[in-house]
Amino acid sequence: MQDQYENPGRTRWRRFAALTVPAAAVATAVVFGVANGAVAASFAVSSQTFKVSATELRGEGFVQYGGIAQEVDGTRNPVAVTGIREAEIVNLCQSVKVPTPGAPVVLKITAGDEGRPATASDLVIDVVSLEGDVLFRDINIGQDASTLEGGPPGARGEPGAFGQQADAVTITNLRQVARAISAQTFNLRGLELKVNVGEAAKECF
Structure with missing residues (x-):
């Protein structure tokens, strides 16, 4: 379901990084993945980021590696391309200014x-930054990105x-701040959409 840049040059792994690998190592690894040409979203992304929050995200089949989200120009x-094969999301909020x-x-x-809860299958997120308390089950860190398995196809x-x-992740x-989200299915139970202006925005x- 937010891995490194919110503003250029600013690393924001925070507690997420502390629970996986040191922040400097993560930043280096993501840049290395980018240098190797890993591609994120299969569609052209907008120039805007958006925010996503949740009380809890429960996922089965988690993978993550560096990538590039490319705009039309x-x-x-x-x-950080983050894939979750099956996800449940409690109190989901998504906003864009x-x-x-x-x-x-x-x-x-x-x-x-x-x-x-909202549910999703084959969920793939192009993450810019992420904060939260994270619990992994049976995690491999530093695995060759081309050998990742168990997440969404491809x-x-x-x-x-x-x-x-x-094998599993709970956040x-x-x-999180993201540039793109895609999923095979995305079931938003109790959906409410609002356009707010001014102080209510x-x-x-």
Whole structure:
């Protein structure tokens, strides 16, 4: 379901990195994956990032490796490609601030409470930054990205690039910035979509 750049040159792995590998090593590994040409989203991404938060994300089949999210004009944005084969998301919030003159405008989507969480299959996220408390089950760190398995079909990087995988992942108090999300299925139970203007235009965090 946020791995390194929120602003150019600013690393924000925080507690997520502390639970996996040292932040400097992660940043180096992601850059190495990018240098090897790993590609993230299979579609052209917008020039905007968006925010996603959740009380809890529970996933089966987790993989992660460095990649590039490319815009229509050819701009290449380094990301951490994060794949989860099956996911449940409690209290999902997704928001994007629309650049407009004058008062700010925010598009916000909420869905999924504890009794009826949002669900997704073959979920792939181009992550810019991520914060939260993370618990992995049976994790491999530093695995060759081309050998990753157990995640969404085709979710693997270039030979020799840094990767990591786990049988399962639980992230509580999730806050992430992303450039793209794709999924085979995305079931948003209790969906609410609002366009807020001015003082009411609050993002997920």
